[in-house]
Amino acid sequence: MATGSDDKTMRWVRLGSLGFVLVVGWVFIGWQNSFHITPPLVFVMLGYLAVVLTTYNLWRTGASAVAQNEEDDGDASWGKPTGARGELDREKRTMLKAIKEAEFDLQMGKLSQADAHQMIGMYRARAIEVMKELEQLDLGAAGTVRERNMREVKARVAIEGRMVKDKAAPRTIVDDDAASYGSGAADADDVKTPMMTEAADDVMPLAATEAATPEASAIEESKPTDKLQEASS
């Protein structure tokens, strides 16, 4: 950070010096011409500006070429590689735009309800796949299975919490909200409810052992599955 602020300071010093030289030069030129603004004077001043900018930029050209880099010039420090992550980000944005476009076309009457439902469903499915892949990229391969289970647990806990609320106050039906296109979730909730509670209980200890070794984690990760099998049998 200190280096960053030093660079910023130097940048302002350079620009300030540049401005100072420019202003002094212009005042001198104007003074030599009694500050009588004529076309030749204007172009002399523009020429002086060009000279100052030329000097500054050519000096920076040379200085950059011979500069000693403090950072490694390898791939890690080379700009901001987009790679797979960039592609996925773009694809996600494309899917979002496509969904909004399809919704707008539906409301404009260019798409039928059925066509819009189908298209938006496709785009949503792809967007969710892309988001999954992005999460995998963020986490790397090592934590994939474990973290997937953690998410699963968190989601189940959240759903369970909602179900408790729903029992107290029934949820209103959403009509043309975009979330209705992900209609498969409702079925999954109903089927998995009995197991969810048990699974959540079983996994809780897993959460407490987050700092365990990878081997222990692998053993722990197998536990919820075993419990599920016991519950189903």
Place this chain on the structure above:
Amino acid sequence: MTESAPFSPIAVVGTLALLAAYLTGAWCIAAGIAGNARKSRRLVSSSVYGLYGFGALIGLSAALLIYGFVTHDFAIKYVAATSETTMSTWYKVTAFWGGLDGSLLFWVFVLALFSTVAIAVNHRRHKDMIGFVVATIMVVQVFFLSLLIFTKNPFTTFLTQAPTEGQGLNPLLQNYWMVIHPPSLYTGFVAATIPFAFGIGALASGRLDDMWLSSVRVWMLICFFFLSFGLILGGRWAYEELGWGGYWAWDPVENAGLMPWFTATAFLHSAIIQEQRGQMKVWNLVLVTLTFFLTIFGTFMTRSGAVQSVHAFGEDNILALQFIVFMAVILIVSIGLIVYRSSKLTTLGTFESFFSREFAFLVNNWILLACAFFVLFATMFPTISEALDGSRVSVGPEFFNRWMTPLGVILLFLAGAAPLLAWRKTTTQRLVNQFLFPSAGTALSIIVLAFAMPQTLHLTPIFADRLKLPVSLFVLATIIFVGLSIGQEFWRGMMVRRRQTGSDPFTSLLGLMLSKRRKYGGYIIHLGVAVLFLGFVGKAYEQQTDKTIAQPAIVRDEAASTRVPKQQALAQSTLPAGLENQSFKFGEYVFVYQRLIVTSDDHKDATTAEVGIYLDGEKLSTVYPAKWDYHRGGEQATTEVAITVRLSEDVYVVLTGYEQDSGLANFRVFINPLISWVWIGFCILALGVFVCLLPASLATYVSARPPRTRLGRAADTGLVMALVIGATLAIASQAHAAPPASAAPAEHLPAGGMGMGASGVGYAAQNRPTNGAAESAEKDLLCPCNCSHRTIFECDCGNAAELRGKINAMIAKLDTSTPEKAKVAYDSVLADFIATYGGEQVLANPRSSFPWLIPMLAAFGAAGLLFFVGRRWITRGRAAPMMTASHITSIADEDLADKLDDELRDTD
């Protein structure tokens, strides 16, 4: 005593600056390529700063050259050739780009400015390819600099005595529109370099995701705008300055600006497909390369002598060879890189329906490309024919219009139809729902036009002589279709937005345009194009006449040295009686020749006619057509036309000849229907571009403001719209032809007149055609004087007058009582001229079937290919396994679905 060579410190420093820039450019190329190839940050940074330094050096050269103009440094040849001491400062500055050498330096200067901005904005975002981008830009710059330094140095000085006075700028260039036309056109040309450089950078670095596309799309839009602006300004200049009543003649230099306009427009559309569907990657790279190539080709055409044009700089074989080598390098490198990276670029082209926006865009692209290649073919055909058989066959406006008119109408139709289609596919029911209103309105308008304006039913040949259609009616109907279609889009979009936000209509409309700037800005551009076509339609109904009036109403009495008005009532607003000999009727207007005014200043001698124009007995305007004879402007005087502008039609008066002693004047009058809509159409197009270029931050700012009362929001909306529209109209209201000098007593009266024959009648009015066969023949034969490449019918020189007399005499000896006999007479006249002048180069349009056949074959072939490719892609698209909306397989997916919903809510 030997004369010492004149010394100019400006020339020395200027040349040194160019040399330094050349070396800097070479360093940038090396550092940029090496930096990105070896992933060396310091080399890339060095190349970027080198680009800025290069720009500063070119700026210094430009400032020095203009300083030479304003200080009258005639030791510099270029300054002496294009400037004089009596010129105004503005024209001295514009003389910078008035000649070939300066125009090349101006090109380098504008590209330096653009590239500085483009690199400054993008170098952090594209660190992994910016070195290649800088290198590509610098290759172009170094090429032009090498032309400047080694062959066309604008700082070259005289070897011996420098003149004390310059030759002055070409009088035709001393016009307001010529001040801004070349810079805008050059800006358009130069702007195409930036997308090309990014394209090459993406190919060289292998970073072929869509990031480069989003960076270049804005620059291509800027290129499109400035090309449009430059073309319209050129048309306006031609309309006001050349005196032939028109604004576009398919001149090679005009076509040089039009060809990249087509490909830039195609790119702006196909880029949307790549963003939406991830397709057409190779196509977009090809378009970017082609647009840049065509700008270089256009520059080559106008500076090499490959084509003949009044706009061209002249013939230069060495320059031509240099350009040819450079263009070959561009093609080889670009195509080579595309082939090298083809594995990363290939996408499976799939469409689902012919009735989809994707397919409409594809058709639009093909037609735009067809237009570009047709214009290229037709422009180069005289050169090709000369290379093949030694005779330079001319290709006139009729040849261009027969092809470009129907292609233009199809494009116009697509401009209205494509917005009504949905992405992927549009079902039959939806098709009916979308097209019903615009189609019904169009059908109704066709019926109304056919009855109310039967002149729209006039048949015009398109593609070939035998195919004749009521083109005007089709064009007007298509314009109405586009208007209704775009109007429907705005209306429905506004209503949707209103339902979503609960705002008033104005605010909803503004919010719609801000949130979907690209789409609705594009719709406004389409509307602008439709209005342009309205102006084009009027060209088919223009009228022209030539009249000679022996004496004006007010005659100067030399003996008394006072003016003796013949009629006292000339100042009144109604048409005075008893002026039959001083007036003539044409169309609905009566023209009264009031007096001839002769003035003189340091620059020129001006002879101006004062003409009153009356409509229905009331005075419409007083106009002052003139001839200006510049003291240093060469032998030919310039024509200063007088235009009375009306929305329905312009009344265009030209003084083609005069006799000062007697006051005799020869007038040519045009009535140009609907021509004002051409300029209005461009203003609407400009408004659309502004909307597209609005930054996202502005949209966010406006939409993030705290809620207010409806009245407050409507007031905000109205204010913003007023500002945007006001800025657009401000462009539209800029200058018109300069008003004439006041009728001060002449300082001297040069003897004789101008444009007059021995009979005392102006050349333009002499031997006008007496029947249709003579008129057709005169319109199809070029005047051999080669002045402005006009036909014998249009030209107002003595040669043309003599030849018209010859044609009239030939026709008079033949029987023209029936159409067939008239055709025989017409053919015999043409045959006689071909025999006299040794070939078909005397014809305004080619007669042989070869030039007509090639576009025909190409058009049918392309249409067939388009259908075949489209059908294949659609078949592939329908056969491909459909991405179905998969059920959420895990609870965690619902979590992601919720996140997706949150992101959708934040996406506008």
